[in-house]
Amino acid sequence: xxxxxxxxxxxxxxxxxxxxxxxxxxxxxxxxxxxxxxxxxxxxxxxxxxxxxxxxxxxxxxxxxxxxxxxxxxxxxxxxxxxxxxxxxxxxxxxxxxxxxxxxxxxxxxxxxxxxxxxxxxxxxxxxxxxxxxxxxxxxxxxxxxxxxxxxxxxxxxxxxxxxxxxxxxxxxxxxxxxxxxxxxxxxxxxxxxxxxxxxxxxxxxxxxxxxxxxxxxxxxxxxxxxxxxxxxxxxxxxxxxxxxxxxxxxxxxxxxxxxxxxxxxxxxxxxxxxxxxxxxxxxxxxxxxxxxxxxxxxxxxxxxxxxxxxxxxxxxxxxxxxxxxxxxxxxxxxxxxxxxxxxxxxxxxxxxxxxxxxxxxxxxxxxxxxxxxxxxxxxxxxxxxxxxxxxxxxxxxxxxxxxxxxxxxxxxxxxxxxxxxxxxxxxxxxxxxxxxxxxxxxxxxxxxxxxxxxxxxxxxxxxxxxxxxxxxxxxxxxxxxxxxxxxxxxxxxxxxxxxxxxxxxxxxxxxxxxxxxxxxxxxxxxxxxxxxxxxxxxxxxxxxxxxxxxxxxxxxxxxxxxxxxxxxxxxxxxxxxxxxxxxxxxxxxxxxxxxxxxxxxxxxxxxxxxxxxxxxxxxxxxxxxxxxxxxxxxxxxxxxxxxxxxxxxxxxxxxxxxxxxxxxxxxxxxxxxxxxxxxxxxxxxxxxxxxxxxxxxxxxxxxxxxxxxxxxxxxxxxxxxxxxxxxxxxxxxxxxxxxxxxxxxxxxxxxxxxxxxxxxxxxxxxxxxxxxxxxxxxxxxxxxxxxxxxxxxxxxxxxxxxxxxxxxxxxxxxxxxxxxxxxxxxxxxxxxxxxxxxxxxxxxxxxxxxxxxxxxxxxxxxxxxxxxxx
RNA sequence: GGGCGCUUAGCUCAGUUGGUUAGAGCGUCUGGUUUACACCCAGAAGGUCAUAGGUUCGACUCCUAUAGCGCCCACCA
Numbered sequence: 001x002x003x004x005x006x007x008x009x010x011x012x013x014x015x016x017x018x019x020x021x022x023x024x025x026x027x028x029x030x031x032x033x034x035x036x037x038x039x040x041x042x043x044x045x046x047x048x049x050x051x052x053x054x055x056x057x058x059x060x061x062x063x064x065x066x067x068x069x070x071x072x073x074x075x076x077x078x079x080x081x082x083x084x085x086x087x088x089x090x091x092x093x094x095x096x097x098x099x100x101x102x103x104x105x106x107x108x109x110x111x112x113x114x115x116x117x118x119x120x121x122x123x124x125x126x127x128x129x130x131x132x133x134x135x136x137x138x139x140x141x142x143x144x145x146x147x148x149x150x151x152x153x154x155x156x157x158x159x160x161x162x163x164x165x166x167x168x169x170x171x172x173x174x175x176x177x178x179x180x181x182x183x184x185x186x187x188x189x190x191x192x193x194x195x196x197x198x199x200x201x202x203x204x205x206x207x208x209x210x211x212x213x214x215x216x217x218x219x220x221x222x223x224x225x226x227x228x229x230x231x232x233x234x235x236x237x238x239x240x241x242x243x244x245x246x247x248x249x250x251x252x253x254x255x256x257x258x259x260x261x262x263x264x265x266x267x268x269x270x271x272x273x274x275x276x277x278x279x280x281x282x283x284x285x286x287x288x289x290x291x292x293x294x295x296x297x298x299x300x301x302x303x304x305x306x307x308x309x310x311x312x313x314x315x316x317x318x319x320x321x322x323x324x325x326x327x328x329x330x331x332x333x334x335x336x337x338x339x340x341x342x343x344x345x346x347x348x349x350x351x352x353x354x355x356x357x358x359x360x361x362x363x364x365x366x367x368x369x370x371x372x373x374x375x376x377x378x379x380x381x382x383x384x385x386x387x388x389x390x391x392x393x394x395x396x397x398x399x400x401x402x403x404x405x406x407x408x409x410x411x412x413x414x415x416x417x418x419x420x421x422x423x424x425x426x427x428x429x430x431x432x433x434x435x436x437x438x439x440x441x442x443x444x445x446x447x448x449x450x451x452x453x454x455x456x457x458x459x460x461x462x463x464x465x466x467x468x469x470x471x472x473x474x475x476x477x478x479x480x481x482x483x484x485x486x487x488x489x490x491x492x493x494x495x496x497x498x499x500x501x502x503x504x505x506x507x508x509x510x511x512x513x514x515x516x517x518x519x520x521x522x523x524x525x526x527x528x529x530x531x532x533x534x535x536x537x538x539x540x541x542x543x544x545x546x547x548x549x550x551x552x553x554x555x556x557x558x559x560x561x562x563x564x565x566x567x568x569x570x571x572x573x574x575x576x577x578x579x580x581x582x583x584x585x586x587x588x589x590x591x592x593x594x595x596x597x598x599x600x601x602x603x604x605x606x607x608x609x610x611x612x613x614x615x616x617x618x619x620x621x622x623x624x625x626x627x628x629x630x631x632x633x634x635x636x637x638x639x640x641x642x643x644x645x646x647x648x649x650x651x652x653x654x655x656x657x658x659x660x661x662x663x664x665x666x667x668x669x670x671x672x673x674x675x676x677x678x679x680x681x682x683x684x685x686x687x688x689x690x691x692x693x694x695x696x697x698x699x700x701x702x703x704x705x706x707x708x709x710x711x712x713x714x715x716x717x718x719x720x721x722x723x724x725x726x727x728x729x730x731x732x733x734x735x736x737x738x739x740x741x742x743x744x745x746x747x748x749x750x751x752x753x754x755x756x757x758x759x760x761x762x763x764x765x766x767x768x769x770x771x772x773x774x775x776x777x778x779x780x781x782x783x784x785x786x787x788x789x790x791x792x793x794x795x796x797x798x799x800x801x802x803x804x805x806x807x808x809x810x811x812x813x814x815x816x817x818x819x820x821x822x823x824x825x826x827x828x829x830x831x832x833x834x835x836x837x838x839x840x841x842x843x844x845x846x847x848x849x850x851x852x853x854x855x856x857x858x859x860x861x862x863x864x865x866x867x868x869x870x871x
Numbered sequence: 872g873g874g875c876g877c878u879u880a881g882c883u884c885a886g887u888u889g890g891u892u893a894g895a896g897c898g899u900c901u902g903g904u905u906u907a908c909a910c911c912c913a914g915a916a917g918g919u920c921a922u923a924g925g926u927u928c929g930a931c932u933c934c935u936a937u938a939g940c941g942c943c944c945a946c947c948a
Contacts (some may be wrong), residue, residue: 004910196948207948221948235936264948277946337947383904400875407874407944492943526883528941560884560896565876566942568883576896579910590907639895654907732914739914745903774905827892839928840890848890848929855892 005549005585005685084473088366117144127541132550132683134707139477141468141494143460144425151467152441152460153428155508160438162365164381164507167357167419171272171279173415174350175342176297180420181356182342183456184413185495187349189338193609195365196335197319202239202250204267209335210274211322212314215302216290217269220252221281223259226266240327242318244304273353297350311350336576355417357427357453361503368510381410384506385499395516397632398564401491408495417456424454462500465513472508478668491519491564500774517631521566522555527567544574549844551682552578558681559638580642581685586690587650591671595658595693598664608661609723609765614653616719617644620669623714625677641678649674652728659768668693676709683707726758727765729795734773737791737802740816748776754785755798762798817866824863831856 060209077190123143128135141148159165171184196209204220222229232252240250251267258281272282272289282289294300299314301307306314322328332441340349361382366494369376374387388394389402396402420428430437430448460467465487469478483505489498497516505513525531525540532536544553555577561567595602606612621644628637649670657667670694675686734751743749751773753762762769762780770778790803820866834840835852 003908035883048872198948209947260948266948323943335947338945341945404943411944495943565884570883572897573883575910579908580896583908584911586908586911588907593907631887633887636887639885643895650908651912655905655912658906735913736915739902742902746906771905823892830892834890834929837928841928843889843928846889851890859892 462504613724616721
C-alpha cells in the first residue's frame, strides 16, 4: 500500500474492477443493454442519484443533471456545431433559410452532427463515470433510440386524437438566424439601450422602439374613459403615413383592458403580426393581421421602398424618412428596455405569425383518476400538471420552488411544439394534397410527404421517465421503476424539464413521473460568478479529478451546500477534501497493518473504555447520518462522517490504539463501517480500502464489492462513552496547561490527578494519559491534594495539577484564573436571572428548565473549584 | 411591476419545528521529525448572527420595515 493515496492510479484500476461498467459475461455489446437487473439498488443510492442526460440531445444542447450548468460547454456541447442553429437541409419549404445555407451540403452537416453527438455521448459518459456516479449502465438511453422515438410518436398521436394537438396560424417567437420557432421559455432577455421614437399618427402621438413594424398599423387603441380621446372613438381618419401610399385609414377603438391612460400619450397603434399582445387584441376585435417582416428578418413588399431590407437597416432609413415627412416628434436616445433574444444564438427574437403545431393546455380530456386523485373524470394538461404538485403527490425540495412552479402553471399558454430545425424528432404527420395523416408510422401508398418540422426537444425529454422504460409496452421495468422515487436536477431546469415531465406523465400514464424532486443550485466560481466560456472561469471537472481525485471533487460539491442554493467551487476547497481522502487512506493503512499483524484477533468485542466510546460514537453517527440522508440533508451527513472519521476515529481512537489496549476486532469493525458509510461520498477510495482489507485476509474476490454491502443501521447495544470522554478531556486539559505555560512539547512533566469517583477509571487508562499528554510521573489520589505553585484545572470531579516549579508565572496564572472566574460569574448570574424569572419557569418546557438548572449547578461547581484552586 | 433568495469569524459556508456561553473547513498565530499521515500533530486567537423596530419568559431562528447583493417571471406605448 502506498503511503499516500494516488487517486489516479486507483481510479483507473477501479473502473474496471469495480464494475462501474456493469457488464454481463458472455453477452455481446448489444445484448448487454437488454439485460434487466431487478436487484434494487442499495438504499443509499435510491436517494442520491437519478438523472438523465440528453447528450447533445435532440436539441443539440446538453441538459444533463449535473450541477455544472455553468460549464455546459464541457458537458456535451463542446466545440461542436449547435444543432439548433443549423438550418435543415434539402428542404423546399419557403420557411427555409435563404440560398447561402445550401452551400453547406446536407450530408456534411448531418455527418458532422452525428459525429458531434457521438463525441458528446463519449464526453458525458466519461465524465459521469469519472465522477463516480453509480448508474445502471445497462439501462442507458438516448432520446433518439428507437424505442424512445416510438414513444414520442405514440404520445403525439394520442394527443392529436384527443384533440390536444392542433395546427394553427399563431404568433410565435421566431429566431431569424435559426429560422425556427422558440418556446416561451427559450426566450432570454438582455438589457439594451435603443432609440425610442415618438411619431405623429394623425390625432395622436405614438411611441415605439420598432417603427419598422408599423407600416400597416391602422388601429388606434384608447381607453374608453380617456377624456382626451373620448370624442374620437369609433371615428376614422386619413393619416399621413410611411407606407407606399403615403397615408393610411386609421380607426380609433376603445379597449379598457389594453389601453393605459397613464402610459405615454395614452393612445397606441397595434401591430398584430409582430407582437404577442397585439395579436391577441387583433383576434379579439377581428382586426386584420398583416405580416410586415419575413422569417429571415427582411422587410416584406408592404414596406415599399424598404422591401427586402434588413430590419435594422430599415429602422435607420425609416427614421430619416419620418423626419422628412415631419411626423417624427422626437427621439429618446436613452431608452433602456429588455430585448428578447434567442437563448441559443442571442439573435433578437422576431415575433411573427406562422403555421405551427401546438399543444392545447386547457382542453379537457378523459382521465383515469385512480392514481392522480383529482376527483374528476376529465382534466386539462394544465390542471393535471398543477394538481400533481398541489396535492402533494410530488414533493419539491426545497419547498420554496413550488411557488415558481405554480406561477408557471398558472400562466401556461398553448405550447408551440414545432421547430424548424432538422435535428430532432420529425413530426409524425404526413400530407398528400389536401389529405392529412397522423400516425406512429408512415401511411401506406405513394405521394405522402412527412411534415418537415421537428418537435421541441422538451416534448421528447418530457417523456423521459417512461419512454426509457419501454412505454407504451407494458414492460416489467415500467411496472417496477415508475414512478421514480427521486429526480435530482438543477433549479434552472424546473420549468423546462420537470414541469414537462409531470405534464407528459400525467397525460400518458395518468400517474406522476416521480415522487420527489431534489433541486441543486448552480456552481459558481470563487467570486460567485457564473462559470462561462467567455469569462474563462470554468473549472473542468476532469482537470480537478486529475489533480485531486474524484472523491475530493464529490466531497467538495456535497459538503457545505444546501438544496436549491448556488455553490462556489474552487481549487482550495477541493484540495481540502483531497486531504480528507488521504487521511482516510492513511488511517486505513494503519488499521490494515494492525490486522495483518494480528490475523486471529478479528473478533469484534468491546473490551476497553475506548472501545465502548468509539462504538457508542459510531452508533450515534450511523443514526444521525441515516436521518440526515433520509431527509435530504446530504451536506450534514457528509460533515458528520468527516468529523467522525477524522476527529473521533483518527485523532483519538487510533491514538489510543497505539497503547496497551489495542483491539483489532473493534478497529476492523469501525473502519468497515466508516468506509461503508462514506462510500456514497467517496466511492473510489473506500472501495479501494475495502479491497485492501479483504486482500489482507486473502479473500480478494472481485464480486465482493463494497458497493454491495448493506448500509449500516444503528444497534441497540449500550456503550458507555462518558468514561473515555473524561480521559480525553483530562488529556486535553493537561495539554492546554502545558501550552499555556510554554512547556516544550518534548519535555515531560509530572501530573497529579485527584478524584473521588473516577480513580478506577484513571488508573485503568493511566498509560494512555501518560503517553498522550507526555507525562513523566502520574499520581492518582482519592484524597484532596493541595499543591503550591502548580497549574491546575479539572474535568468532572477530576482535579488536575501540573507542578511547575520555577516555570509558571504566578501573575499570569492568577490573571488567567481571574478572567475565568469573572466569565463564570457572569454566566451564573445570567442563568440565575433566567431561573428566577417566574414566567420562564411557568412557560418553558420542563426539559428546558431542567437543562438550565443543570447548567447552573455545573457552573457553580466549577466556580467553587476554581476558587479552591486560587486559595 | 410581481415573486424568490442571500447578508453569521479575514474567506467559503452550516445552523432541522424559537431554548448551545453561536459551529465547521480554509486562512492566521504559537509550538512540534510522538514509529498511519507535514495532504500531518498539539494548542490558541477570532463573531453585539446586515440595520431598526415588534412578538415572546426566551430570537441567528418568527413578524414588519430599511439597506446592499443576486436570481426568476412579467412588461416594453
